[in-house]
Amino acid sequence: MSRAYRHNLNGSTLQAGALQMEIKDITLRFGGVRALDGVAFNVAQGDIHAIIGPNGAGKTSLLNCISGLYRPQVGEILFHRGDGGVRNLVRTKPGAIARLGIARTFQNIELFRHMTVLENLMLGRHVHMHHRLAASFLYYGPAQRQEIRERELVEEVIDLLEIQSVRNRQVGALAYGFQKRVELGRALCMQPALLLLDEPMAGMNAEEKEDMARFVLDVNDLAGVTTVLIEHDMGVIMDISDRVSVLDFGRCIADGNPAEVGSDQTVRDAYLGQEAHA
């Protein structure tokens, strides 16, 4: 009868604070352009880890390397699992990376606009659903039971992100803030071990940002999911992140907790500019 959630949204079994991902000297070139140049830092289990930097610094490229969309020419990304296994993501295909429990959202919303919120979220469960062709055709029986089982978790995500009122609405017709939340929801439905959020608060007004920051914190606090996010709003970064890595022209120029990074002179010069002094 307790109202506590029954499903654990965290796909990682590592202890909080344990090393989860090592980014080792990643270099990514597009022809003569070095998008990433020897980037290296570690991500610890349970952290909100922010990646900041000016436009074109290589933030999204780095995220794309982690999720397997780009393959860096040099370096490796080691992903640690609870069972002690280590995988190098650089040599892994995107689909396999998703099955490892690495989920992401995109800078420009990548949802199925003509499907409902619920359908989009159920899609997030697909990596965990195993259909046999015949059973799926029949639907009634095993396929239906499986869908009901998965729907329970999806409903908890809907509750967590407070999108009950739009559950059955088409995503394309929703306000931008809701769409962003649905995208986060779809990533969460995978029960991710690591969540990659590419500018979850871009284009939002102050109130929407505050809401979104609240949800990112909730996901991290309540479910314990490690979150790597790219964000431009320094106020938000300083408030919610446990650790910050700063990229500039493809190089990692600082890595530390928000206070350290905020007082680092190279960072100020490169990115924060005069505003941060004000």
Added chain:
Amino acid sequence: MTPAVKKTRTEPLPVDETTTFPKLLAELDRRYGDSRIAVQEKRYGIWQPFGWHQLHTRVRDFAHGLASLGIHPGEVVAVLGDNRPEWLISELAAQSLGACTVGIYPTSVGEEIVHVLTDGQVRVVVAEDQEQVDKIIELKDRLPGIEHVIYYDVRGLEMYDVPYLAEFTAVEAAGREWGEAHPGWLDEQIATGRAADVAVICTTSGTTGRPKLAMLSHANLLEMGRSMTELDPIGLEDRYLSFLPLAWIGEQMIAVACGLQMGFTLSFAEEAATQRADLRELGPNLMFSPPRIWEDMLSSIMVRVGEAGWAKRKTFAWGQAVGDRYAEKKLKGEKIGLGLRLQHRLADWMALRPVRDQLGLTRIDRGYTGGAPLGPDVFRFFHSIGVNLKQIYGQTEICGIAVMHTDDDIKFATVGKPCPGTDIRIADNGEILLRSKAVFHGYYGNEAATAETVDSEGWLHTGDAGYLDEHDHLVVIDRAKDVMEMPDGTRFSPAFIENKLKFSPYVEEAVVFWQDGSPDITAILTAEPSTVGAWAEHRRLGYTTYTDLVGKPEVRELLAEEVCRANEDLPESVRVRRFVLLHKQFDPDDDEITRTRKVRRRVINDRYAAIIDALVVGAPEVEIKSVVTYQDGSNVTRDTTLQIVSMDGFTPKEGGRRSLFGSDA
């Protein structure tokens, strides 16, 4: 067409002077067990049912749990949260021990919470979730009496390390153990309960000052429920969505008093944001709401009709006109000709039923409105679309209902006749006096106020002015001290004028001002953001905030047209001469309206004295300083200039009555 309401009357459970709600619960468990649903809550997208036996078991566990925390008879347990099964469980569990509950509106903050908890000498608070628990923790220094805070939505609270916090299910589990160690103890407690014991404490709305804690006994509530079910066959099979705060007497009245006496299923909405959708999904046949909800429904219809295409707009206008003629004849008891009957059948099929369906009112047998006066025009509108809406008049002090319309005797301008068992008298000064078994026990810890309200003969002094018309229907004019005297000596109600203004979908709130003996009536209006916003978008008027929107000359013009329309329906002597469109909406956090959305005239008078003075002298504009308090407690003072719109010589653009649905000017 509302089907002529034919329904088998279910007998209420038998009641005598030993009946209490926990005893009714036990009886319902014995009769139906888990074969009937007692409570269902929409959660995770589906209705999650509890049978009577399940509910009874949880109530007993929680009662044991409260006993283990040392709650004794006569104590007050506070509940702070939205309507959930746990609210009802807490209430019935407290009553099982001979204690009672006081509900606090979930939107309450700071001072209000401290006031209720201190005045009620509360030791145990049941709070819904992190938001409510945080409020108590923040106020804890000022609430030394609070010993335990029990929460039921655990989200975000797992990490709290606060010694006086406990989870609802943990208290239930502890209660189960405690109960096993004390077999038979609870049954004894319940058996000693008497109908005269205090069952709930409801806060009065407090339009005139600090809310007072009105004690209502089981007998009060049962009597009220009985007289209501005697007039209307509310029964076992009724569907009812409980979405208004259970802290409000109106919700206690239907959900608890009628619900447990008749045994119908209570449904709780999923979220505030999904109420409309849940309402439509459930299709209730019984609904009781304050005017605000009905007015909101009306404006949502008007917005959507306004945005619809030409054909739909015409169809609805025609259908509504037919419905209006039909309803008028029906309510007057006149014979309805075959032509009109056929037209109405068609109008209902084409226009009216679809609108009822959108509102979730397709099954509605009876809608009630009460708590504040509802404008006759809104009232009439709902009858025209086939909703059997009825007025209820009562106060917290008389369990909410004393006077109401019966199905076959509805008049738009009255609130109906006294319920069976209710005596009514108009005092020499015009005040309405009521007497019945439902008159409350007094204000908690405030005998002086009780003595002022109930006299030695048991008459409840309502503080409202009114009269009985030729058919013995009660007409409520207004709060007695608000009644205005016209130069010719007639008495007139500001609420009547305000309701005329509020009938406009563009007006959210209206407060009128006058000086006795002067015909100069002025008003402060606030705009309804959804409708005015939609109107502005339609006109391609860009705006950012509410303040920006209402500052537009076009919007002032729009509102002036609406005032002009309202004026046409008012006698010459009480027309609104000037008005100001306020730069902000009234907000319960600023004390300007109560949590049940009634305007606090005294606060308005103080806060906007400068505006009111300017209105009275007829200045062209007024400059005011407004203090904006942010959530972090910081203040900013802003200067705002408000234009005063004079209605003298104002002619609406279209040169006459604007079509109500005419965004196609």
